[in-house]
Amino acid sequence: MNDFEIALLIKAQKGDIKAFEELLLRIEKTIYNAVYRLVLNQEDAKDLTQEVVIKIYKNLNKCDDARAFKGWMFRIIKNTCMDEFRKRKNKYTESIDDNFDDDIEKQILSEGKTPEEEFITKETTTLVREAIDKLPENHRILIVLRDLNDLSYEEIAKITDTNIGTVKSRLSRARANLKQIIEDAGNKTVNKTSNKYKEPKGGRENV
Numbered sequence: 001m002n003d004f005e006i007a008l009l010i011k012a013q014k015g016d017i018k019a020f021e022e023l024l025l026r027i028e029k030t031i032y033n034a035v036y037r038l039v040l041n042q043e044d045a046k047d048l049t050q051e052v053v054i055k056i057y058k059n060l061n062k063c064d065d066a067r068a069f070k071g072w073m074f075r076i077i078k079n080t081c082m083d084e085f086r087k088r089k090n091k092y093t094e095s096i097d098d099n100f101d102d103d104i105e106k107q108i109l110s111e112g113k114t115p116e117e118e119f120i121t122k123e124t125t126t127l128v129r130e131a132i133d134k135l136p137e138n139h140r141i142l143i144v145l146r147d148l149n150d151l152s153y154e155e156i157a158k159i160t161d162t163n164i165g166t167v168k169s170r171l172s173r174a175r176a177n178l179k180q181i182i183e184d185a186g187n188k189t190v191n192k193t194s195n196k197y198k199e200p201k202g203g204r205e206n207v
Contacts, residue, residue: 139174
């Protein structure tokens, strides 16, 4: 959090509703994206985002260190989603929305690409999103916290009630799992790209 957001948090903790509303405008998208990446369902994500916001508001004064607010917030997100996993027995049927993971796409896409390169890049983005979908919840949570939201190992350890060594070990396994899923799906993308851009039989037509 920057200094302005910390000031908003302190004001909100003192009962300033407008300060909380301003703070919410700055964090609500982050909450929604994180929840969505975990539950993989738009409607569930909207409902759970509201639940998280309510929990944050009701427990705002329990955040003793304003600079640790991000980790505290993600702990609420993680616990809320884990409760949902238990209630629904980990059954999520809606596939991921093409627009939910703007952050991943921004990290992968770059300017100045040819149409062929753009197609390949978009396919890679889709592969990453679909691979994250396939991770078990305990691995997906770590990828979301560390690689998509850039939380420190210490913050993740507090959120997951483990030590830093355990976080690093589990994250390593999660990344290896994610890499394997992507590699397993990679051949399909290569074949799809090849088929899309290969010349028809007989070569190009003479003009």
